[in-house]
Amino acid sequence: MPVPADKFFFIDANRCIGCQSCVQACSECDTHKGHSMIHLEYVNRRESPQTLPVVCMHCDSPTCAEVCPADAIKRTEDGVVQSARKPRCIACNNCVLACPFGVPKMETSMELMMKCDMCYDRTSVGKKPMCATVCPSGALHFGTMAEMEAMRPLSRPINQFQFGAQTIHTKVRMMVPKHSAITHLDVADGMFDSETADDGDAMLSAAVFELPIL
């Protein structure tokens, strides 16, 4: 049974509280017990408690798979990009370096790239992924578009991202403010002239939503 076509995985970074419930719960998932496929990043802890759960975006044309010399990364019919297949993965790290979102991690002890497979054991039997079930603040959610629209009237989901010349469409949706302008940031905007300069704040408060969004 595939992941239901009307159910989507939503990331709402604006709601992340940095509690790592998702990170901890991921390692309880039956397909990869003891290993978490999620990492949680502080955007800039000195400036803000803003955090961001980094989970696989499940790209329509996954860069990780495209750069894999061993053809170890498969995308299922229902759009889930899977962990590298163990017999094929040569632990070359190409996927880790190439992923524009910085998702895959190399388990060097196992010589295997491991990443989120959207809790296939759960989503294929009608349950929500573990992380999106436990998240206490609604930063991760698994459900229908209509449900999300009703719950988040101030936001809208996007799934198209621009990295330089590369346009990426993803299965996972990211929530952004409904009325914000779509912006491309110049890295220089976020650079600090000195330790004491405060102009970094504008960059920071905008950082999460003003990722290179098309």
Add this chain to the structure above:
Amino acid sequence: MAQQPTNTLDIIEHFGPSLAYSSGTRLDRGVEPDAVVKTHCCFCGQQCGIQLKVKENEIIGFEPWTEFPFNKGMLCPKGVKRYLQGSHPDRLLSAQQRDPNAPGGFRAIGYDDAIRQTADAIARIQSVHGNDAMGMLSGASLTTEKTYLMGKFARVCLKTPYIDYNGRLCMVSAGAGNKKAFGIDRAANPWTDIVGSEVVWISGANVAECAPITTNYVWQAREQGAKIIVVDPRITPIARTCDLFLPVKPGRDIALFNGVLQLMIENDWLDHDFIEQHTVGFDALAQSVQAWTPARTAEVTGIAERSIRQAAEWWGTASTSFLMHARGIEHHSHGVQNVLGAINIVLASGRIGRKNCGYATITGQANGQGGREHGQKCDQLPGARDLVNPEHRAHVAKVWDVSPDDLPGPGVDAYELFRKIDRGEIRGLLSLCFNPLVSLPDSNFVRRMLDKLDFYVAIDFFLNDTARHADIVLPGSLQEEDEGTVTQIEGRVIKINQAVEPPGDAKQDWRIMQDIAAALGRTHGFTFESSREIFDELRHASRGGVADYYGITWEKIEQQYGVCWPCPSEDHPGTPRLFEPGTPNPIAGDAGPFYFPDGKARFNVAEYSAPKEDVDAEYPVILTTGRVVSQFLSGTQTRRIGPLVDQYPEPRVEIHPQLAAKLGVVEGDWTTVTSRRGEIVLKAQVVKTIRPDTVFVPYHWAGNKSINRLTIAAQDPISKIPEYKVCAVRLSKAAGPPTEN
């Protein structure tokens, strides 16, 4: 003789804390559990529903319980990893006797022998020094059945007035304030009332880290248009996206509430009808806040005047609202005054006792609510009854089948109990579910007092930091090894279900207490065969009291996903929202809705006073303490769960870059923090999310990582809560890391 038998490192080597990670069956894929038990988390007052997976008397994992209405499957990282406290290598599987020659300072002895020695020591102390020479410390992470039994054990078995509990460090300022203003001590509203309110005011509550699921309620309210006001010296995760952040100087909350009330009066943002019909004392209060002009309020609170005005306007002009607070305003030498200040602006707005018009304190511990209602508090009897009230004494004495004259009078608070040890008045101590060496302020004093005891018996499942001083340690039970009820954050009584049997010689705590009573030859009233029997007696003991549980049955709890008290009869569904017409009110009857004879709420003048220990030239920085999301209270459980320890391994001191620059400290530097009572060396975390005049250190650790060696034992004169949130310190760059313990 309650000194630590050997050095700390030796004890740690044998009794932990050591770190548990998933292994064995817990890592196997596709294991079919023998049972999946619906129950609740063992940690905070939200009491999230969770299902524990059991295989061969071991908890091997969890499955979210999405049907439980409060959290709908949501959990914080503590709930996710809580199962790792079971089958832990540090678990006490037998009773222990202090023995400086044994490895780790303790040797295992038979359970019956330990009970006999405990009873003999208690009998000896009481025959020589009197009944009052025994003290008891209890806790609010216990089921209500156990807390009830602890209170009864002190008064009926030991006949000592000296029992108190760790809610003294948690809920007592809120409790006292609520009783003064409303005549009842409970969150006034269900959490669903948060969503749909126009303004949510959060004072002194690190909601995202200490009550994580509440975040979703607050942010859902914001999603639907609510304005969120957060008052805190730190930009906590809940503050990051609020609409108005008021960076209050620690210890100045009353000034803010009084200033806001003054602006409400000045602008006539008042509910005159409500004030007239349902309250008393407004005129005197109005008079008292006249001097709190915005300028003065700004000066005292350290908050920009325009922000104070904005907050007052949003609060004053809202038609619905929810105000919540937690330890941030309560852990003060004027904690009760802070709470009264908060309640005053709620009552003046008239927004209480209706849908989306709410007020609540956020309870800390699992049973922070139920644990403060049924008699383990030093001045209280079951049903939130008063130990000094003759009618209350008579009611409870009848249920207990003793003479009211035989019930001792009120005792003293948990900290005063240690001062009584200092004076030689208390010679023996029994503790359950309390780790005062980590959780009480000025803990070097607490350590010296433990050393002075003639006899100390601790009941716990791990050898907690305080129990290292015990003569006898009795192996108690984990939450999942017993059944019973707890009352969560909303006043909802819920059921903890047993998932596994206690291992080895470990016993359910209430059985241990009854075994001690039997060994003392004082069995009258301590022959319960099950927790359910205790609950049934508690129902009768609480009957007719303000906290009336009489109509609550375990069956009703299961059917309704919990029952909110008061619930006076079996056909009553319980009371999710207080102060509505028709809610059960044994004090006012139909005159209600508040719990005074005239049915009216009380405005109380909230006098501003500075913290007990203000900063000066020698100690120029404010130290404030609190929690992190991955640890819980004194860490007896969470410092033993590997993935939680890895998340935030040891305390750091949060310092604003401006202060760090003055000190010459950069991110990660070892930094010495010194108060008049002690010093600590911690790594610096340099962040712009804290006031530059304040530093923050979380308190979950023991020994040389324990910030409570620095905090002050100043207490609120009414609630006796310690002032954890303000003391004066100085900081300097340290030469290097601290020595081991």
